[in-house]
Amino acid sequence: MQTFDPSTMRGDISSIRFEPGSTQDKMILNMGPQHPSAHGVLRIMLELDGEYIIRAEPVIGYIHRMHEWIAEQKTYLQFMPNMGRVDYLHAMAWNWAYAGAVERLVGIQVPERAEYIRVVVTELNRISSHLVWWGAYLLDLGAFTPVMYAFDDREQILDILQAVTGSRLTYSYFTIGGVYEDVPADFSKRCTEFVKRLRSRLPMYRDLVTDNMILRGRCEGIGELSVDVARRYGATGPVLRGSGVDSDTRKSEPYGVYNRFEFRIPTYTEGDAMARYRVRLDELETSCDIIEQAVSSLPEGPVSAKVARVFKPPKGEASMAVEGARGKIIVHVRSDGGPKPYRVKLRAPGFSNMSLFAELARGTMLSDAVSILGSLDLVIPEIDR
Amino acid sequence: MSFSKIKEALTGLKSLAIGLGLTGQAFCAENVTVIYPKEQVDNLSTYRGPVELVGKDDAPEVPKCVACGVCGKACPSNCLTILSPIPVKEGEIISSPAQMGPAPQKGAKGPGQFILDFSLCSLCGQCVKACAHKALRYSNNPYLVGYNREDFRFDLIERLRKRSRD
Amino acid sequence: MNAFLLFIAHPAARIILWLVLMFAFIGFNGLILVWVERKVAAYVQRRPGPLHVGPQGLLQPLADAIKLMGKQLVTPVAGDKMLFWAAPLLAFAPVTVCFLPMPFEGRFNPLPMNLGLVLILAFSGLGVVSLCLAGWGSNNKWSLLGAARAVAQSVAYEVPLLLSVMAVAICAGSLDLYAIVRHQGAWPWQWYAMKNPLAFFIFLVCAVAETNRAPFDLPEAESELTAGFHTEYSGMGFGLFFLAEYANMVIVAGVAAALFLGGFQGPLLPGVWWYLLKIYSILFFIIWLRWTFPRVRFDQLLNISWKWLTPLALLDFALAVVVAGFRSIK
Numbered sequence: 001m002q003t004f005d006p007s008t009m010r011g012d013i014s015s016i017r018f019e020p021g022s023t024q025d026k027m028i029l030n031m032g033p034q035h036p037s038a039h040g041v042l043r044i045m046l047e048l049d050g051e052y053i054i055r056a057e058p059v060i061g062y063i064h065r066m067h068e069w070i071a072e073q074k075t076y077l078q079f080m081p082n083m084g085r086v087d088y089l090h091a092m093a094w095n096w097a098y099a100g101a102v103e104r105l106v107g108i109q110v111p112e113r114a115e116y117i118r119v120v121v122t123e124l125n126r127i128s129s130h131l132v133w134w135g136a137y138l139l140d141l142g143a144f145t146p147v148m149y150a151f152d153d154r155e156q157i158l159d160i161l162q163a164v165t166g167s168r169l170t171y172s173y174f175t176i177g178g179v180y181e182d183v184p185a186d187f188s189k190r191c192t193e194f195v196k197r198l199r200s201r202l203p204m205y206r207d208l209v210t211d212n213m214i215l216r217g218r219c220e221g222i223g224e225l226s227v228d229v230a231r232r233y234g235a236t237g238p239v240l241r242g243s244g245v246d247s248d249t250r251k252s253e254p255y256g257v258y259n260r261f262e263f264r265i266p267t268y269t270e271g272d273a274m275a276r277y278r279v280r281l282d283e284l285e286t287s288c289d290i291i292e293q294a295v296s297s298l299p300e301g302p303v304s305a306k307v308a309r310v311f312k313p314p315k316g317e318a319s320m321a322v323e324g325a326r327g328k329i330i331v332h333v334r335s336d337g338g339p340k341p342y343r344v345k346l347r348a349p350g351f352s353n354m355s356l357f358a359e360l361a362r363g364t365m366l367s368d369a370v371s372i373l374g375s376l377d378l379v380i381p382e383i384d385r
Numbered sequence: 386m387s388f389s390k391i392k393e394a395l396t397g398l399k400s401l402a403i404g405l406g407l408t409g410q411a412f413c414a415e416n417v418t419v420i421y422p423k424e425q426v427d428n429l430s431t432y433r434g435p436v437e438l439v440g441k442d443d444a445p446e447v448p449k450c451v452a453c454g455v456c457g458k459a460c461p462s463n464c465l466t467i468l469s470p471i472p473v474k475e476g477e478i479i480s481s482p483a484q485m486g487p488a489p490q491k492g493a494k495g496p497g498q499f500i501l502d503f504s505l506c507s508l509c510g511q512c513v514k515a516c517a518h519k520a521l522r523y524s525n526n527p528y529l530v531g532y533n534r535e536d537f538r539f540d541l542i543e544r545l546r547k548r549s550r551d
Numbered sequence: 552m553n554a555f556l557l558f559i560a561h562p563a564a565r566i567i568l569w570l571v572l573m574f575a576f577i578g579f580n581g582l583i584l585v586w587v588e589r590k591v592a593a594y595v596q597r598r599p600g601p602l603h604v605g606p607q608g609l610l611q612p613l614a615d616a617i618k619l620m621g622k623q624l625v626t627p628v629a630g631d632k633m634l635f636w637a638a639p640l641l642a643f644a645p646v647t648v649c650f651l652p653m654p655f656e657g658r659f660n661p662l663p664m665n666l667g668l669v670l671i672l673a674f675s676g677l678g679v680v681s682l683c684l685a686g687w688g689s690n691n692k693w694s695l696l697g698a699a700r701a702v703a704q705s706v707a708y709e710v711p712l713l714l715s716v717m718a719v720a721i722c723a724g725s726l727d728l729y730a731i732v733r734h735q736g737a738w739p740w741q742w743y744a745m746k747n748p749l750a751f752f753i754f755l756v757c758a759v760a761e762t763n764r765a766p767f768d769l770p771e772a773e774s775e776l777t778a779g780f781h782t783e784y785s786g787m788g789f790g791l792f793f794l795a796e797y798a799n800m801v802i803v804a805g806v807a808a809a810l811f812l813g814g815f816q817g818p819l820l821p822g823v824w825w826y827l828l829k830i831y832s833i834l835f836f837i838i839w840l841r842w843t844f845p846r847v848r849f850d851q852l853l854n855i856s857w858k859w860l861t862p863l864a865l866l867d868f869a870l871a872v873v874v875a876g877f878r879s880i881k
Contacts, residue, residue, distance in 0.1 A: 078461035217851050
């Protein structure tokens with residue numbers, strides 16, 4: 001076992017393995033945990049030759065909050081708020097994955113109205129997550145205004161979701177067996193209005209940003225990801241769909257009532273940052289389609305099944321896969337018959353997506369590394385859990 | 386310099402001009418900011434603020450709460466501390482003010498002390514859901530301010546009394 | 552006021568008066584431009600911007616200046632102290648010289664010289680040295696990257712800048728800004744921007760690049776380099792860089808207004824107001840550019856300069872020589 005003597009160590013546990021090669025022309029740079037474009041507390045150690053990256057290695061763990069351990073200390077229902085904090089940008093998807101896993105474990109049937117509401121709020125949350133990604137990506141690239149326009153649209157979503165759930169970011173709206181409470185009376189109207197408004201704003205996004213010559217120069221041809229590299233690292237979500245693989249959990253393993261809606265999965269084959277960018281912008285339209293269809297056919301009924309507050313599921317395990325904004329979220333729950341879970345495993349799509357970075361960034365310039373990092377849409381709290 | 390490259394450059398310049406036009410339009414459009422405190426947002430009624438006790442219909446300064454303690458047990462973060470008076474046993478001399486112990490206490494009709502430690506609360510709503518008597522609900526105040534942690538240990542019974550006086 | 556100035560015959564007194572006025576102008580401009588930039592940025596982003604300090608936030612730059620002056624001046628321990636603190640001063644020094652030949656008013660020339668343009672171009676090139684010193688003296692790899700980028704960028708964009716300026720100088724037959732302005736007229740169709748739009752365009756692009764403004768602001772790229780060459784500066788050190796950047800912007804806008812937009816010539820109002828109006832329009836345009844476009848990548852930036860702007864500027868210069876030649880034959 002390798003031991004480290006703190007008195008003679010130059011660097012810390014991560015950087016000591018990152019010693020420079022033999023040449024003296026290279027510089028080791030820390031895109032440290034505090035960085036305006038590290039998307040959270042991500043530390044990337046770079047070995048630079050001038051502007052070109054020879055080696056890149058991400059270091060994670062700066063925001064490890066032990067969610068999976070906390071799950072073993074709380075009852076099944078008490079753990080629900082934690083799921084909203086794992087990936088705060090798409091909290092509803094994590095809520096759904098956990099609630100769905102426990103429902104499968106216990107064998108609870110979720111009422112239909114709850115399923116439709118779940119779809120609508122998850123898609124609204126996906127739109128808001130993509131808007132944040134879009135704004136933050138452009139902020140990394142140096143454009144300071146589109147983020148404000150994106151947040152203007154996002155405020156509308158947050159207002160709708162506040163009327164439904166009471167929160168604006170870390171939703172804890174799902175419950176085991178349905179949703180927490182019913183939606184207000186004007187929910188359908190507001191969703192339809194919002195979808196119309198967003199659709200009218202998308203051409204402006206295209207004109208201001210997507211077609212912009214400077215942005216295209218920063219994104220096209222950058223970070224080309226081939227399908228087998230993506231598969232090797234287990235990439236999912238827009239990262240995989242940007243490389244041409246038509247894979248979306250909503251279509252391949254339909255959950256809830258997704259199989260009742262018609263929507264297309266955007267896929268682009270180039271595999272560069274621009275392809276991933278376009279996938280996410282097209283997903284905004286897909287989500288709009290789903291919301292319109294779901295809200296127009298919202299059935300009546302109860303919004304949650306009758307479930308005891310503290311219940312003891314039978315021994316066994318169950319898992320649920322959900323399409324999050326960043327990729328495939330899997331929550332696996334194992335019970336030993338007690339009121340608290342024996343083990344909850346959270347599979348974060350960001351972890352696999354981020355592992356690609358080391359390979360994609362090799363040989364590129366520093367500015368390109370920033371662009372690639374942004375195009376992977378990482379949320380570090382999700383990676384560290 | 387091939388012809389296609391020049392054409393690409395000109396289309397690129399046109400895209401830049403279109404972008405400038407859009408930001409120019411935004412420059413002339415009005416602000417979307419709500420300038421607090423001159424203006425206020427108008428949708429606070431649905432906001433999940435810290436929980437508060439619901440008063441009885443006929444006596445608004447008395448909480449509906451029966452000190453069953455279910456909300457405290459439901460809370461994932463142990464924010465709620467509910468103490469209710471320990472009933473005096475038969476024949477015991479009442480020599481000191483009523484002792485309080487953690488809810489539920491047999492025979493206690495209401496809470497003696499109901500503390501919410503908001504610095505631990507995650508606004509999950511389990512307490513509100515768990516209450517069988519609908520004695521807890523969310524307040525709607527997002528403008529919470531304090532100088533230290535103690536300012537966020539809310540005495541909910543005191544707050545109910547203050548609210549019912551206004 | 553103008554009559555009073557005209558009466559001052561002693562050259563030293565005129566220069567000193569001009570310098571005093573210019574220092575006041577630079578300082579005042581620094582404050583105004585900070586406010587304008589923040590307000591323009593805010594309105595483009597559909598928010599109000601500075602609002603509470605003074606009416607419509609007009610005193611905000613003053614509050615910023617007081618804050619900057621009150622901050623602790625931190626020097627990196629392993630950095631080169633002399634170079635580190637020489638850099639902000641050196642950033643500011645060329646600015647004063649560059650303002651001498653600027654044609655604010657047709658009748659008041661503090662230092663009549665026939666090489667005004669060359670003086671401005673030479674001294675604005677000195678600004679790069681300060682970036683270099685800042686990057687090196689900070690003992691910070693991020694600053695070093697920023698400084699290296701700044702040098703390459705400045706050198707690359709000097710060439711088309713000079714060529715486009717030369718094109719106009721050839722047409723006007725003089726390197727004196729006052730003479731070039733007098734060769735234009737009061738109306739837009741008499742300006743060199745109409746007669747030589749390519750040179751105007753090239754000059755504007757190079758001006759934005761020389762002053763390190765977005766979309767060419769890689770040396771201080773906030774999201775990549777955590778503030779680039781001025782990462783380690785606090786308080787007034789940063790303030791001086793900031794002020795120098797705005798002063799450079801004013802110089803470059805002033806040269807553009809003089810060369811291409813007719814300078815102090817204009818109907819009705821006294822010349823100095825027209826000149827200021829033109830300067831502020833160009834400044835507004837530069838600020839507008841910053842808040843619209845993302846940053847250009849470094850090698851693309853150099854490509855733009857060497858592969859596009861320099862050949863175009865050479866072409867333009869050649870055409871200008873031919874046109875001027877024909878005109879002189881007549």
